Amino acid sequence: MLGSPSTPLARQARLLSQILRMLRKERRMTAAEVAAGMGIAVRTYQDFEAGKGDLDLNKILLFATATATDAVSIILALLFRDPDLARQSMDNKLPTTFWISFREFRDDVGEQLNVVPPALLLEGFRRVYEEIKLYLRKRADSAEDWLERAIAEAYRPPGDDKTDPET
Known part of the structure; x- marks a missing residue:
């Protein structure tokens, strides 16, 4: 998903990384705990959280399940460039x-x-x-x-x- 730092995909990758890290920290979870919950290797999770690779909606669903957050909130936060949306609705899953x-x-x-x-x-x-x-x-x-x-x-x-x- 990364490209030149100024490309839309690179900005999207950075924003997704920011959102995922924020939610993981809100849940007080380690990368290893999230990776285990997602059923993937820790390194694979770390790359995902860092915004490396293609945008993978399935990984967002796995992340949301592992962290008890809301996948739709994460996607909307990414789409509308509003990370707080993901945090503010992570518990009620509005x-x-x-x-x-x-x-x-x-x-x-x-x-x-x-x-x-x-x-x-x-x-x-x-x-x-x-x-x-x-x-x-x-x-x-x-x-x-x-x-x-x-x-x-x-x-x-x-x-x-x-x-x-x-x-």
Whole structure:
């Protein structure tokens, strides 16, 4: 996959290398552990992580399986030059989850999918994203409330136990 340092393939190889290394480190895995999980030799993995050789989608799938990350996120991160996408969705696997739900939808509607206007899809996605943001706000609020109560409990003076039946 490497060529002249300024060629698109060389830039793509460097970016893939950056993404793979970042994800491996996020998982606190060694190259040997990832190679074993992929079922390949350590040197083969090291070359893959270094961006040597052709772009191999099967190796990306093996890497994602070995590191419990998301292959679709890695490919999208590479395509759109956005490494953070792979990291931010490595646990929830949002792009693969979307692909699975899209595939089910496509199976249901078939060729009619072609007549769905992009604006309708965009509006639907925005509603879903609003629901997700609401979930995240509620989750953050409940965590903050819990932490506030836990700190108050931890700082309570000795003998000031609200669970003491004599108080």
